[in-house]
Amino acid sequence: MAISPPPPDGETAESGLDERLDNVLTASRSSRWHASATRWQAAREVAAINYLQATLGTERFLPPIGGWAIDYTVAAAILDIIRRHGRPAYVLELGSGSGTPWFAAMAAQAGGHLVSVEHDTDHVDRTQSLLDHYDFQGVCTLVHAPLIPGADGASWYDPDPILSAVGHHKVDVLVVDGPPARSGPNARRPALQHLAPLLAPDALVVLDDVVRQEEQQVLTDWQHAFGERLQMLPIVDRASIFRLLPTDKESSR
Ligand SMILES: C[S@@+](CC[C@H](N)C(=O)[O-])C[C@H]1O[C@@H](n2cnc3c(N)ncnc32)[C@H](O)[C@@H]1O
Known part of the structure; x- marks a missing residue:
């Protein structure tokens, strides 16, 4: 057992004890909060997995997701919106990984197509192997796009x-999940500036990892830039999901 050092000058043994007791109580509250948050997150993921199993219509065991990839709650929210869309969905994913076969399965079910963009050649190879393994070559175009200043x-x-x-297609769902944060500050901010012209009217945009401060900043910048055109759908915590409405000029065409 560790022997406590004597209280610093001016502090009685009792006041040192109070402070240590406060620290113990704070640590205990914090671990109770974390345990509760983990339980709720597990419950959300189970609900999402049930939904995906019931509606995605694939018998394949797709790669487990979460961590680097989108998580089950984000996948379920996107699938729900694609299904309600009621017509073939053209999906564009920035940053590929284990989530890519899930988007390919969603696009396949909706009679649409997925374009997945990857900057890193090792990850291009890894994702291509996944797509080959699941026979998704026909429904997904994997694009190598290096990062350039x-x-x-x-x-x-x-x-x-x-x-x-993308060619002449209009993008119904844009998933902004790359480039990774290590490639530079606010790495995902340029996505809408470059890609807004490719979006279908009322396109769905998903910005993953908004629990991170950098993605919060990117979202705030987009809200300033696009104003009321950006309509948030508060469905999941981990990602921001919103519709980007057309400009007045575009909608009057
Ligand atoms: C957030 S990940 C993209 C994840 C992808 N959208 C998905 O749902 O699986 C961003 C980038 O990290 C890299 N990456 C993908 N999977 C990774 C992994 N398991 N570990 C480390 N980096 C990964 C790739 O270069 C990818 O473009």
Whole structure:
């Protein structure tokens, strides 16, 4: 057992004890809060997995998600919206990984297509192997777009391979889950500036990882830039999901 040092000058043994007791109580409250948050998160994920199992219509065991990939709650929320959309969904994912086969399965079910964008060649190979394993080659175009510095010096995907993969299609669902934070500050901010012109009217935009301060900042910047065109759908905690309404000019066409 550790022997406590004598109380510092001016402090009685009792006041030192009070402070230690406060610390113990604070630590205990904090671990109770974490245990409760973990339990709620597990409950949310179970509800989401049940929904995905009941509605996604694949018998394959798709790769487990969460962590680096989108989590089950985000996947379930996106699937629900795609199903309500009621027509083929064209999905564009920035940043590929274990979630990519899930988006491919959603696009396949909706009779649509997925374009998944990846800057890192090792991850291109890894994701391509996943798509091959699940026979999703026909429903997903995996695009290698290296990160290049923009006018402001910040790196983002080379837009050319993205634009040529999307071609004349309008994007119904844009998932902003890359580039990774390590590629620069507010790495995801340029996404809407580059891709807003490709979006269908009322397109759904998903910004994953908004629990992080950087993504909160990106969201705030987008809210300033797009104002009332950005309509939040408060469905899940981990991601911001919103519709980007067309400009007045676009909607009067
Ligand atoms: C947040 S991840 C993208 C995840 C993807 N949208 C998904 O749901 O699986 C962002 C980038 O991290 C890299 N990445 C993907 N999976 C990874 C992993 N398991 N560990 C480390 N980096 C990963 C890739 O370069 C990817 O573009």
